[in-house]
Structures are given as structure tokens and as C-alpha cells.
Amino acid sequence: MAPNHILRATMPIRSLASPMVQARSTLLQSISQSTRSASTSQSSRNTETSNASSQTTPSELAELKHLQAPALLRSYAYTLKTGTVESVGRMERTVSVIQRHTVWNKQIGKYYPKETRYLVSDPRNSLREGDVIEFSSGAPKSRRVHHVIERIITPFAVPIEDRPAVLSREEREQERERRWAEKYVRRESRRLGKEVNLSQLAESMNIEEGTSDAQIIHQIHKGNERIGKVKKLVLERTTGSPSQTPAEAL
Structure with a gap:
């Protein structure tokens, strides 16, 4: 073997890549490592946040323990009646309604007409004197008021569109x-x-x-x-x- 070949064999092997290629590969490796570490930290942060949100702090647990359980809202049975508004404006959000019906007299064996007056709650002051309305029982507001307006059957003088809307049962609940x-x-x-x-x-x-x-x-x-x-x-x-x-x- 020629002496120059022996000298070349003992020298370290030079890289075929240029310095620019080496720098580019090093930069890509660093970017991939930083992206991987950022995604790992973000996932761990999200996990910690979800765990913190799903768990109740001791102070909140203590506050929940100190709260007393309330009584359930009572649901009332109700019946529908029809009557005519007799007086308006004497009481706040309450009107007087007269119901004309018949009662059975078992001694004579016949029906007799009868008039019964009720105090009916009108939450939005929608009623006018002379209106024919449908009202229901089972909604105690005070000692004497146990009925509430359901709907206006026949308005008197003022159209329904020009009055405050009557509350529905769902809205009242x-x-x-x-x-x-x-x-x-x-x-x-x-x-x-x-x-x-x-x-x-x-x-x-x-x-x-x-x-x-x-x-x-x-x-x-x-x-x-x-x-x-x-x-x-x-x-x-x-x-x-x-x-x-x-x-x-x-």
C-alpha cells in the first residue's frame, strides 16, 4: 500500500454533510424537543385544572355542610271556576269576583240559583270591572285570598291587547x-x-x-x-x- 494511502486510512473520517446541513438538522431537533416539552406541560396543566375544577375545596365543603335543608314547596290541588269581576281598585292586585251557580236543595228536590263572591289575585292588574274570567283555587296569597286569575274569557271595555298580560301557571310557579x-x-x-x-x-x-x-x-x-x-x-x-x-x- 502506498504511504499516502496509509496516512489517509489513519485520519478520521470526514462528514459528507456541509456545515449548513448540520446546523439545520440541529435546529430542527431543538424545535421538535421544545414542541414536545410544551405539549407535555400543557397537557399536565389541563389535567391539573380539570382535577381542581372537579374537586370541591374544603371551605366550600364546610359551607355546604353548614347549610340547612329547606322545606319543599307545597303543591296545591285546584279547581277552575268562571265568574264576573265585580269591583276593581279597592285592593292592591286583588279583585272581587262574583260566581253565579246553582245549588241542590235536597228537601225540596230542585236547584236554586246562588251567587258566591271570591277575592281573586290579579298579579299584574290586568282585570277591569265587568270582565268574565276563569280563575282557579289552590293559590293562597293571604288569609282571605285563595284564588288566582287564569285567563280572561270576555273582556269589558278595554281590549286584552291594551292590558298587561295575565301570568300563566308556569310563570307563576x-x-x-x-x-x-x-x-x-x-x-x-x-x-x-x-x-x-x-x-x-x-x-x-x-x-x-x-x-x-x-x-x-x-x-x-x-x-x-x-x-x-x-x-x-x-x-x-x-x-x-x-x-x-x-x-x-x-
């Missing part, structure tokens, strides 16, 4: 639940000595946004609401469980 929730928050805030924040509790329990305050309270105290003795007996006989409502049983 929503208003009733709203007042019930406000009363519960006031009572618990006064009892605990600090403001009760239902939205914060709902967020800690992962309750959907837009849920009403009444529904939040029901979900916080699910199955622990206070029930009266009579209603408890009725639920036990109808559904088999005092904490289960007839709607849940179906």
Missing part, C-alpha cells in the same frame, strides 16, 4: 320558586352570619350555567329536603319512599 330561593338565601345568610353565594357553590359542584337558584338549592340538598308529616305519609303510600316525589317515581 317560576315566580314562586324565585321568591322561595331568595327567602332561603336570606335565612341562611342571617343564620350563618355571612352571605351565601349560590353561583359559587354551583360552580364548585359543576352545575350547568343558567340553572335557576331554586334548582341549585334542590341539587345541593337532593333527597334531604324537609317534608311535612302528612306529605311524608302520602309519599310513602304512593311512591314507597318519603324522599321520592311522584314525578320521580314515574
Whole structure:
């Protein structure tokens, strides 16, 4: 072997790649490593955030334990009646309605006409004197007011379009639940000595946004609401469980 060949064989092998190619490969490797580390840190951060949001803090748990379970809203049976508005404006959001009907006299054996007057709740002052309306019982507002307006059958003098709309049964129930929730928050805030924040509790329990305050309270105290003795007996006989409502049983 020639001497120059021996010298070349003992020398280190030179890289075929140019310095520019080597720098480019090094840059690509560093970028891929940084991207991989960033994605790993982001995934770990998301996992920590989800765990933190799904878990309730000890202070919130203590606040939930201190809250007392409310009493369930009572549902009333009702009957529909038809009558004529007799007087308006003497009481706030209340009118006097006269119902003309017949009663059976068992001694004589015939029907006799009779007039009965009721005080009917008119939440939006939609009624006028002379209106023929349909009203329902089972909505106690005070000691003497136990009826509420359902709809106007025949308006008198003023068209229905020019009056405030009559509340439907669903709207009245929503208003009733709203007042019930406000009363519960006031009572618990006064009892605990600090403001009760239902939205914060709902967020800690992962309750959907837009849920009403009444529904939040029901979900916080699910199955622990206070029930009266009579209603408890009725639920036990109808559904088999005092904490289960007839709607849940179906």
C-alpha cells in the first residue's frame, strides 16, 4: 500500500454533510424537543385544572355542610271556576269576583240559583270591572285570598291587547320558586352570619350555567329536603319512599 494511502486510512473520517446541513438538522431537533416539552406541560396543566375544577375545596365543603335543608314547596290541588269581576281598585292586585251557580236543595228536590263572591289575585292588574274570567283555587296569597286569575274569557271595555298580560301557571310557579330561593338565601345568610353565594357553590359542584337558584338549592340538598308529616305519609303510600316525589317515581 502506498504511504499516502496509509496516512489517509489513519485520519478520521470526514462528514459528507456541509456545515449548513448540520446546523439545520440541529435546529430542527431543538424545535421538535421544545414542541414536545410544551405539549407535555400543557397537557399536565389541563389535567391539573380539570382535577381542581372537579374537586370541591374544603371551605366550600364546610359551607355546604353548614347549610340547612329547606322545606319543599307545597303543591296545591285546584279547581277552575268562571265568574264576573265585580269591583276593581279597592285592593292592591286583588279583585272581587262574583260566581253565579246553582245549588241542590235536597228537601225540596230542585236547584236554586246562588251567587258566591271570591277575592281573586290579579298579579299584574290586568282585570277591569265587568270582565268574565276563569280563575282557579289552590293559590293562597293571604288569609282571605285563595284564588288566582287564569285567563280572561270576555273582556269589558278595554281590549286584552291594551292590558298587561295575565301570568300563566308556569310563570307563576317560576315566580314562586324565585321568591322561595331568595327567602332561603336570606335565612341562611342571617343564620350563618355571612352571605351565601349560590353561583359559587354551583360552580364548585359543576352545575350547568343558567340553572335557576331554586334548582341549585334542590341539587345541593337532593333527597334531604324537609317534608311535612302528612306529605311524608302520602309519599310513602304512593311512591314507597318519603324522599321520592311522584314525578320521580314515574
